[in-house]
Amino acid sequence: xxxxTTMDDPDxxxxxxxxxxxxxxxxLPTLLQWRPAQAGHALAWKTTKDLFIGVAVVQxxxxxxxxxxxxxxxxxxxxxxxxxxxxxxxxxPSDSNFSGDFSKLFSNMEILQREIAVT
Numbered sequence: 001x002x003x004x005t006t007m008d009d010p011d012x013x014x015x016x017x018x019x020x021x022x023x024x025x026x027x028l029p030t031l032l033q034w035r036p037a038q039a040g041h042a043l044a045w046k047t048t049k050d051l052f053i054g055v056a057v058v059q060x061x062x063x064x065x066x067x068x069x070x071x072x073x074x075x076x077x078x079x080x081x082x083x084x085x086x087x088x089x090x091x092x093p094s095d096s097n098f099s100g101d102f103s104k105l106f107s108n109m110e111i112l113q114r115e116i117a118v119t
Contacts, residue, residue, distance in 0.1 A: 029115075061089045
């Protein structure tokens with residue numbers, strides 16, 4: 001599947017929502033499982049056991065960033081940039097093509113959280 005790189009393309013939302021890893025997809029929780037990771041658990045695909053990397057469309061609030069553009073990375077003597085943590089606050093996107101999926105995204109996250117809470 002090839003995704004248009006132009007946000008104003010009318011088919012962009014439809015194409016993005018067809019991705020298997022689109023986080024608001026209704027069937028997504030049934031395709032994933034929690035697996036032990038280096039520190040805690042991580043979501044993985046049930047079929048391949050590969051780590052899950054999701055796609056979500058949200059609006060990031062620029063006034064509530066809890067880190068710099070480099071996350072919590074300080075320097076190479078203390079840690080690896082690839083392992084930096086980034087934290088931000090997000091909300092419902094202003095784009096009407098995606099605003100309806102915001103609730104679905106959090107519904108999926110709640111389902112997955114409940115699964116790990118009892119595991």
